[in-house]
Amino acid sequence: MENILEISGLNKSYGNFSLQDISFSLPEGCITGFIGINGAGKTTTLRTILGLTSKSSGNVRLFGMDMKTNEKQIKERIGIVLDGGGFYDELSLSEMKSIVASAYKSWDETKYRIYLDRFSLGPKQKINTLSKGMRMKYALALALSHKAELLIMDEPTSGLDPLIRSQLLDILKEFMNNGGRGVFFSTHITSDLDKIADMLIMIDNGKIIFQEEKDILLDSYRIVKSDLKDLTKDTEKLFVNISKTAFGFTGITNQLEDIKKAMPDAITERTTIEDVMLCNIKGGKK
Protein backbone atom coordinates (compact mmCIF):
# COMPACT_ATOMS: atom_id res chain seq x y z
CA MET A 1 0.00 0.00 0.00
CA GLU A 2 1.36 3.44 -1.00
CA ASN A 3 1.25 6.33 1.42
CA ILE A 4 -1.00 9.11 0.17
CA LEU A 5 0.22 11.57 2.83
CA GLU A 6 3.47 11.61 4.82
CA ILE A 7 4.20 14.11 7.57
CA SER A 8 7.53 14.20 9.35
CA GLY A 9 8.93 16.37 12.12
CA LEU A 10 6.20 19.01 11.92
CA ASN A 11 6.60 21.79 14.49
CA LYS A 12 4.54 24.92 14.97
CA SER A 13 4.00 27.24 17.94
CA TYR A 14 1.18 29.53 18.99
CA GLY A 15 2.01 31.17 22.33
CA ASN A 16 1.66 28.44 24.94
CA PHE A 17 0.55 25.79 22.43
CA SER A 18 2.84 23.89 20.11
CA LEU A 19 2.65 21.03 17.66
CA GLN A 20 5.61 18.90 18.67
CA ASP A 21 7.44 16.81 16.13
CA ILE A 22 4.29 15.55 14.43
CA SER A 23 4.97 12.55 12.20
CA PHE A 24 2.49 10.13 10.64
CA SER A 25 1.46 8.71 7.31
CA LEU A 26 -1.83 7.82 5.65
CA PRO A 27 -1.89 4.71 3.48
CA GLU A 28 -4.13 4.88 0.42
CA GLY A 29 -7.44 3.06 0.62
CA CYS A 30 -8.09 4.11 4.22
CA ILE A 31 -10.50 6.37 6.03
CA THR A 32 -8.35 7.80 8.79
CA GLY A 33 -9.86 9.47 11.83
CA PHE A 34 -7.78 12.20 13.46
CA ILE A 35 -8.99 12.32 17.04
CA GLY A 36 -8.33 14.48 20.06
CA ILE A 37 -10.23 16.69 22.49
CA ASN A 38 -10.92 20.42 21.96
CA GLY A 39 -7.67 22.32 21.64
CA ALA A 40 -5.53 19.17 21.09
CA GLY A 41 -4.14 20.54 17.80
CA LYS A 42 -6.24 18.87 15.09
CA THR A 43 -7.15 22.02 13.14
CA THR A 44 -3.65 23.45 13.48
CA THR A 45 -2.18 20.21 12.09
CA LEU A 46 -4.61 20.12 9.14
CA ARG A 47 -4.09 23.80 8.31
CA THR A 48 -0.32 23.37 8.52
CA ILE A 49 -0.44 20.33 6.21
CA LEU A 50 -2.44 22.38 3.69
CA GLY A 51 -0.04 25.33 3.90
CA LEU A 52 -2.81 27.60 5.28
CA THR A 53 -0.73 28.14 8.43
CA SER A 54 3.05 28.44 8.36
CA LYS A 55 5.16 25.79 10.09
CA SER A 56 8.47 26.31 11.90
CA SER A 57 9.86 22.99 10.62
CA GLY A 58 8.89 19.67 9.09
CA ASN A 59 8.09 18.03 5.78
CA VAL A 60 4.74 17.39 4.16
CA ARG A 61 4.53 14.99 1.22
CA LEU A 62 1.33 14.17 -0.62
CA PHE A 63 1.05 11.63 -3.46
CA GLY A 64 4.84 11.25 -3.21
CA MET A 65 5.44 14.96 -3.91
CA ASP A 66 6.80 17.65 -1.65
CA MET A 67 4.17 20.24 -0.71
CA LYS A 68 6.78 23.04 -0.82
CA THR A 69 7.60 22.55 -4.48
CA ASN A 70 4.39 21.02 -5.88
CA GLU A 71 1.60 22.81 -4.04
CA LYS A 72 -0.54 23.50 -7.11
CA GLN A 73 -0.43 19.93 -8.48
CA ILE A 74 -1.09 18.54 -5.00
CA LYS A 75 -4.06 20.81 -4.23
CA GLU A 76 -5.66 19.80 -7.55
CA ARG A 77 -5.86 16.28 -6.12
CA ILE A 78 -7.23 17.16 -2.66
CA GLY A 79 -10.81 17.91 -1.64
CA ILE A 80 -10.87 20.18 1.39
CA VAL A 81 -13.74 20.63 3.86
CA LEU A 82 -12.82 23.11 6.57
CA ASP A 83 -14.89 24.22 9.52
CA GLY A 84 -17.06 27.13 8.33
CA GLY A 85 -16.02 26.48 4.71
CA GLY A 86 -14.02 29.68 4.17
CA PHE A 87 -16.76 30.96 1.82
CA TYR A 88 -17.80 34.54 0.98
CA ASP A 89 -21.09 34.72 2.82
CA GLU A 90 -22.77 37.33 0.62
CA LEU A 91 -22.38 35.23 -2.58
CA SER A 92 -24.86 32.70 -3.96
CA LEU A 93 -23.86 29.04 -4.12
CA SER A 94 -23.47 29.36 -7.85
CA GLU A 95 -21.22 32.46 -7.61
CA MET A 96 -19.01 30.86 -4.97
CA LYS A 97 -18.85 27.65 -7.03
CA SER A 98 -17.54 29.61 -10.05
CA ILE A 99 -14.66 30.94 -7.94
CA VAL A 100 -13.83 27.48 -6.60
CA ALA A 101 -14.27 25.78 -10.00
CA SER A 102 -11.85 28.18 -11.69
CA ALA A 103 -9.10 26.97 -9.36
CA TYR A 104 -9.35 23.36 -10.63
CA LYS A 105 -8.38 22.01 -14.06
CA SER A 106 -10.50 18.90 -13.57
CA TRP A 107 -13.69 20.60 -12.35
CA ASP A 108 -16.69 18.34 -13.10
CA GLU A 109 -19.83 20.51 -13.43
CA THR A 110 -22.14 17.52 -13.97
CA LYS A 111 -20.98 15.91 -10.77
CA TYR A 112 -21.37 19.19 -8.87
CA ARG A 113 -25.00 19.51 -10.05
CA ILE A 114 -25.74 15.93 -9.06
CA TYR A 115 -24.45 16.60 -5.55
CA LEU A 116 -26.38 19.87 -5.30
CA ASP A 117 -29.58 18.01 -6.25
CA ARG A 118 -28.86 15.15 -3.91
CA PHE A 119 -28.33 17.61 -1.03
CA SER A 120 -31.43 19.66 -2.00
CA LEU A 121 -29.37 22.85 -2.33
CA GLY A 122 -30.53 25.61 -4.69
CA PRO A 123 -27.80 27.29 -6.77
CA LYS A 124 -29.34 30.75 -6.24
CA GLN A 125 -29.42 30.45 -2.49
CA LYS A 126 -27.08 32.83 -0.61
CA ILE A 127 -24.35 31.25 1.46
CA ASN A 128 -25.36 33.26 4.54
CA THR A 129 -28.80 31.59 4.48
CA LEU A 130 -27.40 28.06 4.75
CA SER A 131 -27.82 26.14 7.99
CA LYS A 132 -24.72 24.48 9.46
CA GLY A 133 -25.62 21.12 7.90
CA MET A 134 -26.36 22.67 4.49
CA ARG A 135 -23.04 24.53 4.61
CA MET A 136 -21.20 21.28 5.25
CA LYS A 137 -23.05 19.58 2.38
CA TYR A 138 -22.19 22.47 0.08
CA ALA A 139 -18.52 22.26 1.12
CA LEU A 140 -18.64 18.53 0.44
CA ALA A 141 -20.27 19.04 -2.99
CA LEU A 142 -17.40 21.39 -3.93
CA ALA A 143 -14.75 19.08 -2.51
CA LEU A 144 -16.11 16.08 -4.43
CA SER A 145 -16.49 17.79 -7.81
CA HIS A 146 -12.91 17.99 -9.03
CA LYS A 147 -11.84 14.34 -9.00
CA ALA A 148 -10.06 14.60 -5.65
CA GLU A 149 -8.16 11.53 -4.53
CA LEU A 150 -7.76 12.61 -0.91
CA LEU A 151 -10.47 14.30 1.17
CA ILE A 152 -9.22 16.32 4.12
CA MET A 153 -12.03 17.33 6.45
CA ASP A 154 -11.90 19.29 9.68
CA GLU A 155 -14.68 18.30 12.10
CA PRO A 156 -17.21 17.71 9.30
CA THR A 157 -19.80 16.14 11.62
CA SER A 158 -19.59 18.67 14.45
CA GLY A 159 -23.02 20.16 15.21
CA LEU A 160 -24.85 18.04 12.62
CA ASP A 161 -27.94 15.96 13.27
CA PRO A 162 -27.76 12.14 13.05
CA LEU A 163 -29.46 12.02 9.63
CA ILE A 164 -26.94 14.34 7.94
CA ARG A 165 -24.08 12.59 9.73
CA SER A 166 -25.28 9.26 8.42
CA GLN A 167 -25.61 10.67 4.85
CA LEU A 168 -22.07 12.02 5.10
CA LEU A 169 -20.75 8.61 6.16
CA ASP A 170 -22.52 6.99 3.18
CA ILE A 171 -20.92 9.51 0.81
CA LEU A 172 -17.48 8.83 2.26
CA LYS A 173 -17.99 5.10 1.76
CA GLU A 174 -19.04 5.74 -1.87
CA PHE A 175 -15.98 7.96 -2.37
CA MET A 176 -13.74 5.16 -1.12
CA ASN A 177 -15.26 2.64 -3.54
CA ASN A 178 -12.83 3.85 -6.19
CA GLY A 179 -9.34 2.56 -5.40
CA GLY A 180 -6.26 4.64 -4.60
CA ARG A 181 -8.13 7.17 -2.51
CA GLY A 182 -8.08 8.34 1.10
CA VAL A 183 -10.03 10.34 3.63
CA PHE A 184 -8.47 12.21 6.55
CA PHE A 185 -11.15 13.29 8.95
CA SER A 186 -10.63 15.20 12.21
CA THR A 187 -13.22 14.90 14.95
CA HIS A 188 -13.80 14.80 18.65
CA ILE A 189 -17.10 12.92 18.05
CA THR A 190 -15.69 9.45 17.78
CA SER A 191 -18.97 7.51 17.35
CA ASP A 192 -18.90 8.28 13.60
CA LEU A 193 -15.43 6.77 13.35
CA ASP A 194 -16.57 3.61 15.15
CA LYS A 195 -18.69 3.06 12.02
CA ILE A 196 -16.35 3.97 9.17
CA ALA A 197 -12.70 4.52 10.13
CA ASP A 198 -10.00 2.04 9.10
CA MET A 199 -7.14 3.87 10.81
CA LEU A 200 -6.95 6.18 13.83
CA ILE A 201 -4.43 8.84 14.75
CA MET A 202 -4.71 10.50 18.14
CA ILE A 203 -3.27 13.89 19.04
CA ASP A 204 -3.16 15.33 22.53
CA ASN A 205 -1.62 18.61 23.61
CA GLY A 206 0.18 18.94 20.27
CA LYS A 207 1.73 15.45 20.32
CA ILE A 208 0.80 12.31 18.40
CA ILE A 209 -0.21 9.67 20.97
CA PHE A 210 -0.80 6.77 18.58
CA GLN A 211 -1.45 5.74 14.99
CA GLU A 212 -3.09 2.34 14.68
CA GLU A 213 -5.60 0.38 12.59
CA LYS A 214 -8.98 0.73 14.30
CA ASP A 215 -9.62 -3.01 14.66
CA ILE A 216 -6.17 -3.68 16.12
CA LEU A 217 -6.53 -0.74 18.51
CA LEU A 218 -9.96 -1.80 19.73
CA ASP A 219 -8.78 -5.42 20.09
CA SER A 220 -5.92 -4.36 22.32
CA TYR A 221 -8.00 -2.49 24.93
CA ARG A 222 -10.65 -3.80 27.34
CA ILE A 223 -12.85 -2.33 30.05
CA VAL A 224 -12.35 -4.40 33.20
CA LYS A 225 -14.78 -4.50 36.14
CA SER A 226 -14.02 -6.29 39.38
CA ASP A 227 -13.84 -6.16 43.18
CA LEU A 228 -11.48 -3.77 44.93
CA LYS A 229 -9.69 -6.78 46.44
CA ASP A 230 -8.26 -7.48 42.97
CA LEU A 231 -6.47 -4.13 42.98
CA THR A 232 -2.94 -4.22 44.35
CA LYS A 233 0.07 -2.01 43.73
CA ASP A 234 1.14 -4.45 41.01
CA THR A 235 -2.22 -4.98 39.30
CA GLU A 236 -2.94 -1.22 39.22
CA LYS A 237 0.05 -0.92 36.87
CA LEU A 238 -1.84 -3.02 34.29
CA PHE A 239 -4.42 -0.27 33.78
CA VAL A 240 -4.25 2.87 31.72
CA ASN A 241 -6.97 4.34 33.90
CA ILE A 242 -9.05 3.26 36.89
CA SER A 243 -12.10 4.63 38.66
CA LYS A 244 -13.01 3.18 42.04
CA THR A 245 -16.35 3.09 43.80
CA ALA A 246 -17.38 1.77 47.23
CA PHE A 247 -18.25 -1.58 45.58
CA GLY A 248 -15.52 -2.19 43.07
CA PHE A 249 -13.62 -0.62 40.23
CA THR A 250 -13.78 -0.08 36.47
CA GLY A 251 -10.55 0.24 34.58
CA ILE A 252 -9.22 0.27 31.04
CA THR A 253 -6.31 -1.96 30.18
CA ASN A 254 -4.18 -2.75 27.18
CA GLN A 255 -2.59 -5.73 28.97
CA LEU A 256 -5.51 -8.13 28.81
CA GLU A 257 -3.53 -11.37 29.11
CA ASP A 258 -1.91 -10.24 32.38
CA ILE A 259 -5.28 -9.08 33.70
CA LYS A 260 -6.85 -12.49 32.96
CA LYS A 261 -4.08 -14.17 34.97
CA ALA A 262 -4.20 -11.68 37.84
CA MET A 263 -8.01 -11.46 38.20
CA PRO A 264 -9.68 -14.39 36.39
CA ASP A 265 -13.17 -13.48 37.69
CA ALA A 266 -13.10 -9.93 36.39
CA ILE A 267 -15.73 -8.92 33.81
CA THR A 268 -14.25 -7.59 30.57
CA GLU A 269 -15.99 -5.58 27.86
CA ARG A 270 -14.91 -4.11 24.55
CA THR A 271 -14.12 -0.40 24.44
CA THR A 272 -15.29 2.28 22.05
CA ILE A 273 -12.89 4.68 20.33
CA GLU A 274 -14.04 7.32 22.80
CA ASP A 275 -12.97 5.14 25.75
CA VAL A 276 -9.54 4.67 24.17
CA MET A 277 -9.23 8.39 23.40
CA LEU A 278 -10.22 9.48 26.89
CA CYS A 279 -7.92 7.09 28.69
CA ASN A 280 -4.98 8.24 26.59
CA ILE A 281 -5.39 11.90 27.45
CA LYS A 282 -2.58 13.11 29.69
CA GLY A 283 -3.91 13.05 33.25
CA GLY A 284 -6.38 10.23 32.54
CA LYS A 285 -10.10 10.25 31.92
CA LYS A 286 -11.67 13.72 31.79
Ligand SMILES: Nc1ncnc2c1ncn2[C@@H]1O[C@H](COP(=O)(O)OP(=O)(O)OP(=O)(O)O)[C@@H](O)[C@H]1O
Ligand atom coordinates in the same frame (compact mmCIF):
# COMPACT_ATOMS: atom_id res chain seq x y z
N1 LIG B 1 -4.56 31.50 15.09
C1 LIG B 1 -4.24 31.14 16.32
N2 LIG B 1 -3.58 31.98 17.15
C2 LIG B 1 -3.23 31.60 18.41
N3 LIG B 1 -3.50 30.39 18.93
C3 LIG B 1 -4.15 29.52 18.16
C4 LIG B 1 -4.56 29.83 16.82
N4 LIG B 1 -5.18 28.75 16.28
C5 LIG B 1 -5.17 27.81 17.26
N5 LIG B 1 -4.56 28.25 18.37
C6 LIG B 1 -4.34 27.49 19.63
O1 LIG B 1 -3.79 26.23 19.28
C7 LIG B 1 -4.33 25.21 20.14
C8 LIG B 1 -4.86 24.08 19.28
O2 LIG B 1 -6.01 24.53 18.59
P1 LIG B 1 -6.70 23.69 17.43
O3 LIG B 1 -7.78 24.54 16.86
O4 LIG B 1 -5.65 23.16 16.53
O5 LIG B 1 -7.32 22.48 18.27
P2 LIG B 1 -8.38 21.40 17.82
O6 LIG B 1 -7.84 20.08 18.26
O7 LIG B 1 -8.72 21.56 16.39
O8 LIG B 1 -9.63 21.79 18.73
P3 LIG B 1 -11.22 21.76 18.44
O9 LIG B 1 -11.64 20.32 18.56
O10 LIG B 1 -11.76 22.59 19.55
O11 LIG B 1 -11.47 22.35 17.09
C9 LIG B 1 -5.36 25.89 21.03
O12 LIG B 1 -4.76 26.12 22.28
C10 LIG B 1 -5.66 27.17 20.31
O13 LIG B 1 -5.98 28.19 21.25
